[in-house]
Amino acid sequence: MKIEILFPEFCNLFGDMYNMKYLKMCIPDAEFIETALEEEPAFVKEDVNLIYLGPMTENTQEKVIARLLPYKERILELIEKNVVFLFTGNAIEVLGKYIENEDGSKIDGLGIFDVYAKRDMFHRHNSYLIGTYEDIEVIGFKSQFTMMYGDNSKTPFIEVEKGIGINKDSKIEGIKKNNFIGTYLIGPLLILNPLFTKKILEMLGVNNEVALKEDTMSAYEARIRELRKL
Amino acid sequence: MKKGFKFYIALWGAKFGTMLLKLFRRNATFFPGKFALKVCPDFIGKIEKPRTIIAVTGTNGKTTVCNMIEDILKDNNYVFIDNKYGSNIDAGITTTLISGANLMGKAKKDLAVLEVDERSAPKVYPYLTPTYLVCTNLFRDSLMRNAHTEFISGILTKYIPKETTLILNGDDLIASNIAPENKRIYFGIDRLQTDSEKCENIARDIIACPKCNTKLVYDYVRYNHIGKAHCPKCDFKSPEIDYLATNIDLKNMKLTLKNGSLEEEYDLISDNIINIYNIVTVITVLKQIGLSQKQINESLKKQKIVDTRYSEEGVNGIKIITHLAKGMNPIACSRVFDYVRKYKGNKVVILFLDDLHEAANGSENIAWQYDTDYEFLNNDSIKQIIIAGARYLDGYVRLQMAGIDKAKISCQRDEMSALDNIKLDGIETVFILHDLYSMELKESAKKKVEVMIRTKIENKA
Numbered sequence: 234m235k236i237e238i239l240f241p242e243f244c245n246l247f248g249d250m251y252n253m254k255y256l257k258m259c260i261p262d263a264e265f266i267e268t269a270l271e272e273e274p275a276f277v278k279e280d281v282n283l284i285y286l287g288p289m290t291e292n293t294q295e296k297v298i299a300r301l302l303p304y305k306e307r308i309l310e311l312i313e314k315n316v317v318f319l320f321t322g323n324a325i326e327v328l329g330k331y332i333e334n335e336d337g338s339k340i341d342g343l344g345i346f347d348v349y350a351k352r353d354m355f356h357r358h359n360s361y362l363i364g365t366y367e368d369i370e371v372i373g374f375k376s377q378f379t380m381m382y383g384d385n386s387k388t389p390f391i392e393v394e395k396g397i398g399i400n401k402d403s404k405i406e407g408i409k410k411n412n413f414i415g416t417y418l419i420g421p422l423l424i425l426n427p428l429f430t431k432k433i434l435e436m437l438g439v440n441n442e443v444a445l446k447e448d449t450m451s452a453y454e455a456r457i458r459e460l461r462k463l
Numbered sequence: 464m465k466k467g468f469k470f471y472i473a474l475w476g477a478k479f480g481t482m483l484l485k486l487f488r489r490n491a492t493f494f495p496g497k498f499a500l501k502v503c504p505d506f507i508g509k510i511e512k513p514r515t516i517i518a519v520t521g522t523n524g525k526t527t528v529c530n531m532i533e534d535i536l537k538d539n540n541y542v543f544i545d546n547k548y549g550s551n552i553d554a555g556i557t558t559t560l561i562s563g564a565n566l567m568g569k570a571k572k573d574l575a576v577l578e579v580d581e582r583s584a585p586k587v588y589p590y591l592t593p594t595y596l597v598c599t600n601l602f603r604d605s606l607m608r609n610a611h612t613e614f615i616s617g618i619l620t621k622y623i624p625k626e627t628t629l630i631l632n633g634d635d636l637i638a639s640n641i642a643p644e645n646k647r648i649y650f651g652i653d654r655l656q657t658d659s660e661k662c663e664n665i666a667r668d669i670i671a672c673p674k675c676n677t678k679l680v681y682d683y684v685r686y687n688h689i690g691k692a693h694c695p696k697c698d699f700k701s702p703e704i705d706y707l708a709t710n711i712d713l714k715n716m717k718l719t720l721k722n723g724s725l726e727e728e729y730d731l732i733s734d735n736i737i738n739i740y741n742i743v744t745v746i747t748v749l750k751q752i753g754l755s756q757k758q759i760n761e762s763l764k765k766q767k768i769v770d771t772r773y774s775e776e777g778v779n780g781i782k783i784i785t786h787l788a789k790g791m792n793p794i795a796c797s798r799v800f801d802y803v804r805k806y807k808g809n810k811v812v813i814l815f816l817d818d819l820h821e822a823a824n825g826s827e828n829i830a831w832q833y834d835t836d837y838e839f840l841n842n843d844s845i846k847q848i849i850i851a852g853a854r855y856l857d858g859y860v861r862l863q864m865a866g867i868d869k870a871k872i873s874c875q876r877d878e879m880s881a882l883d884n885i886k887l888d889g890i891e892t893v894f895i896l897h898d899l900y901s902m903e904l905k906e907s908a909k910k911k912v913e914v915m916i917r918t919k920i921e922n923k924a
Contacts, residue, residue: 242670242678247606248793248833250665251864258864270676290613296676354614359607361826374828376607378614419606420830424860445863452856456826463825 234263234437235281240270240289240297247376247419249287249321255423256283258444259434270300276311277304282437284311288322288419291352291378297327298342305343312345317436318413321422323379325408325415326350332379346408346415348383348399362396362418363460364406369428370394372456373418381417390416395460412436427453466568470509473502474568477561492549496557507553508590510560510568513544513575516591517748518627520579520619521599521638522609523795524741525551528599529578531745531766536576538762539754543574551578553586581615582608588622596623597630597748599740601637602687602794603666603834612637612668630747632740633704634689636669636679650747651704652739655711658683658690666793666834674699685736686801687794706747711739720746727756730764737798778913779920782892785905790816790898793834799896800839808891809846813912815878815897815904817852829857837865846890850874851881878904882911887919 238253257265263282266275276284289297301308308328312318326332328345334352342349360375371391381399390407391398398405399417407416416422423430427449434441443449477495484491499506517532519525533545544563549555556577563572579587581601598619601612609615616637623629623642632638633649662684671678672694679699684690693700710719716731720743729746731739742763749759772787784806788799796816803812821827840848840862848871850858859874875881885893893912897905 243676245667245670246603246611248665248830251833254864269678270671271678290611292613357607357610359828361828374830376610376828376830378610420828421833424833424864445860448856448860448863452860455856459826 234260234439235266235275235279236260236263236283236285237266237268237275237281239268239274239284239286240293240300241267241287243270243293243296244287244289244324246288246290247322248421249419251421252287252319252321252423253285255421255430255444256433259430259441260437260439270296274301274304276316277307281316283317283319283433285318286320286324286327288324291354294323294327294332295340297324298340301327301343305345308343309345312411312413315412315436317433318415319433320413320415322417322419323350323377325417326379326381328415329381329383346383346385346388346410348381348385348408350379350381352379354378358397358401360396361460361463362391362393362406363457364391364393364396366391366409366429367432369426369432370457371418371426371429372453372460373416373422373425374420375417376419377417390414395463424449425453425456464505464508466509467503469503470506470568473499473506474510474561474564475566476502477558478566481558481562490548492546492558493554494558495561496549496554496559499557499561500554505590507557507560507587510557510564511570512560512591513563513570514573514594515752516575516577516593517595517597517752518577518579518591518593519597519599520581520584521597521632522581522602522604522615523792523798524599524737524744525578525597527738527741527772528597528744528748529576531741531763532748533576534766535745535749535754535759535762536574538765539758541574542572543576544572545576546578551580552583556583556587556591581619584618584622588624592624593627595630595748595751596627597744598632598638598641599744600632600635600689601641601668603668604794605791606830606834607791607828616641628751630744630751632689632744633702634685634691636688636692636701639702640673648706648747648751649702649704650706650743651708652685652711652736652743653707653709654683654691655685655736658685660684662687663839664797664836665838666797672697672699686798706743706750708739708743718743722750729756729760732763732766735798735802774909776909776913778916781887781890781916783895783909783912783916784892785895785897785909787899788814788816788896790818791831793831793836796896797836797839800836803894803896804839804842804845806844806892806894809844809889810892810894811847811849811885811887811890812840812845813849813851813882813885813893813895813908814858815852815895815901815908816858817854817901818898819900822853827854829854829861832857832861833864837861837867841865841867846871847886848872849881849884851876851878855881879907879911882908882915885912885915887916
């Protein structure tokens with residue numbers, strides 16, 4: 234089992250790296266590869282089981298796009314081959330058509346998904362989310378300067394019950410295509426959502442229970458009750 | 464800038480409002496400024512300001528630094544205006560400027576010391592040019608408000624006036640690079656025995672070179688991204704320090720400050736690295752505006768770190784230490800956790816870190832906990848950790864993620880009831896770590912722990 238963390242020296246905001254630490258606790262024998270921005274990603278030449286990209290600064294997005302652009306076809310191939318991807322926070326924007334600044338200028342993305350993002354650096358959006366993914370409830374936090382636009386209804390990740398989807402008018406959060414999952418949710422997503430982590434383990438073909446199951450479930454259930462009251 | 468009718472309405476209205484608020488014994492440190500800005504949005508630009516303005520910004524330490532600068536100046540008979548009791552955003556700063564001006568909007572004093580929130584830069588600096596702008600440090604802070612350090616350093620660089628002289632933490636590769644075209648003075652602390660070559664912290668906001676993306680080589684790391692580093696590929700590196708603290712002598716509580724060929728000795732009033740940075744910052748600022756070593760040090764010796772942030776009390780041989788650990792601020796919390804683990808003797812640690820405002824609104828984004836070094840609490844000298852409050856279940860998971868044995872953790876929703884689980888046998892210090900908005904809770908908890916210690920001793924007797 235190989236799990237590749239892309240560019241952790243840059244893409245490490247909002248505590249998201251603990252998603253990988255938690256995954257390591259869930260799959261102790263997995264090999265974790267940390268690829269620096271200046272290095273060629275491992276997924277280019279070898280098979281990896283999961284590719285993770287965390288949230289990053291706006292400048293870093295441009296660096297990451299430049300780094301991944303030569304591997305666009307390979308990424309598409311891996312998505313078709315059902316390799317698991319987990320892109321959190323604004324990482325998903327890298328794979329969209331473009332990111333638009335307030336002044337109308339655009340930064341081209343990889344164009345893998347038919348969506349685009351608009352930045353508003355003067356207004357930060359913060360919210361909670363509760364929604365449904367397959368047969369489970371997913372909870373999470375959003376904290377972002379951007380909103381995403383385009384049609385993600387054919388590749389939905391979460392149907393939102395409370396909170397917003399990819400933008401304030403949307404009730405569909407993120408993108409799920411085959412085993413690619415991209416979501417604006419930030420922070421310890423897997424720790425907050427033991428049931429969703431279990432789904433990831435299943436996608437990876439691992440039968441393990443999630444780590445700290447009893448206590449993560451207690452926190453998860455308490456948070457669901459709390460968010461429902463909001 | 465021409466004043467105009469709106470300005471005078473704003474000024475007189477704010478002054479009248481201040482009078483009324485004071486008459487009713489209400490806090491007049493925010494609303495007069497808010498009113499003035501509502502009536503006259505460029506009010507800060509129009510009101511006459513003191514000739515010398517020292518502004519202090521940065522993620523951590525700005526309040527302490529301001530308080531110390533103000534106390535030392537006062538002790539040396541300087542007269543000035545400040546926002547010590549007011550807010551550090553545009554409305555608070557406006558209120559301070561109004562209180563320091565006469566009815567015609569003329570400045571009554573020649574000097575101002577202003578704490579300025581980093582995010583307020585776009586609303587303040589277009590209208591107010593600090594003579595000196597101190598940046599204590601730039602770390603990841605509340606992610607919901609401040610996003611990330613690149614965003615904050617970006618707005619500072621964009622809005623700081625070109626005429627301002629910067630006084631910057633040269634050990635901080637992010638803070639030291641703001642507004643690169645401005646005149647700058649760096650302060651820093653020389654390599655310490657406790658520095659290492661490897662970073663223990665989770666949050667590191669500059670790991671790779673911002674110019675060429677190559678991983679930086681740290682000559683030494685103090686904490687997070689504080690230390691000395693260089694890029695192995697290009698010319699990006701830590702700056703040469705103008706005011707360098709050397710010979711940090713914690714036994715005799717002294718430090719030496721080197722500025723060129725000049726070496727001066729100062730007293731240390733705290734052994735905490737954060738406060739040592741604050742002291743070095745304060746000395747650098749005061750030297751810059753012309754105070755002598757004697758003037759600074761004689762006053763410095765009288766200073767005490769305000770006890771809303773830190774207090775220490777002995778009860779029947781057991782110390783109770785309360786320490787502010789700002790929730791949602793990963794670095795501030797991590798520094799306190801580091802201090803606790805290194806404090807001598809066996810301890811119990813009580814964590815009241817929930818943001819009560821967020822809790823009152825029904826939930827809290829706890830992503831910050833995973834940028835915070837809870838791992839530092841995984842230490843043999845910490846015998847028990849009590850975690851309580853709305854987020855107790857999340858905290859319980861976080862502590863276990865830090866590798867802390869479940870048997871050491873006691874977690875409960877109700878804060879005061881949670882204290883009943885304290886085990887005092889063999890304990891030398893009880894730490895109560897609390898958020899900024901948990902002052903009352905901290906005081907109640909402190910009293911309860913005092914009673915518990917006294918009862919335990921009486922029962923033994």
